[in-house]
Amino acid sequence: MSRFPSSDDLTAHLAQSSTPYHDPVGRVRWDRLRVDQYWLPPEALSLHGLPEFMQLPELQRIRLSQYEFLNFLEAGLWLEGMFMERIARSLAHRSPDRVALRYRLHELREEAGHSLMFLELMERSGLYIPAHCRRSVPLAHLFGRYAPLESLAFWLAVLIGEEIPDRLNRYIRRHGQAVCPVVVDMSTAHMIDEARHINYARQLIDERLKDVRPWRSVGVRTVIQRLLRQFVSVFYYPAAPVYELAGLGPGRRWLAAARKNAHHLAFIESCVGPTLQLLRERGFDVRWRK
Ligand SMILES: [Fe+2]
Ligand SMILES: [Fe+2]
DSSP states (O other): OOSSSSHHHHHHHHHHHTOSOOOHHHHSOGGGOOSSSBSSOGGGSTTTTOHHHHTSOHHHHHHHHHHHHHHHHHHHHHHHHHHHHHHHHHHHHSOOOHHHHHHHHHHHHHHHHHHHHHHHHHHHHOOOOOGGGSOOOHHHHHHHHHSOTTSHHHHHHHHHHHHHHHHHHHHHHHTGGGBOHHHHHHHHHHHHHHHHHHHHHHHHHHHHHTTOOHHHHHHHHHHHHHHHHHHHHHHHSOOHHHHHHTTOSSHHHHHHHHHHOHHHHHHHHHHHHHHHHHHHHTTOOOOSOO
């Protein structure tokens, strides 16, 4: 028998688990911040394994790890901003029942806490990615803003948007020995809250799958396939100018090398695999590569 007999019970349980609230900014031991240490495990870097990159001085590779982590945080700020906007709109325009309202307010507060934690790192380190150096993700942006909040496709997109960064956070936590401890603290704080958010999205997806028509699920698959590729691209590959911020020019050449880097492709495959499996178990056979 299921541990949670109804979806309301699970939602109430998840909201309860968010109490007491622990501010993510307060969970991080900021005095351990270092700018001469890796911010991502070396194996997670987009250029790891390429001879021309591995021959560079270690400080140069460390600097790229910092900018790739900042790229990851920038993508997170954009994505969390979109979640918060949708949650806030749902509170203003609909009247969810009290169980759902309570859960959504917790999620709103937690996402705001994550984004504040990202900004805190930028503030304290003095490192950030200027707006003109960030990637744009037009389909994900449009979909995130306008897809119906209660639809299956919307919650699948939320699941992918939560899962893709969460898998990288898990990797950082597991392979954090050589990584600045502040980054490991950040990934840990984020993972704890995301486990609830992912659980909630899965619950809503499973409810909606009960009465989805086969022809509709084909259309949904097409959309989430494209969204998945955009999310992977934005989280795992910085835009070309980011390489230049890290002192690697010309950025376009390094980005082209990263896209062909077999080590990085295998790394992404291992991170994304469990998410694809989750989707396959629900009837959506999607791939992150063409
Ligand atoms: Fe978050
Ligand atoms: Fe989340």
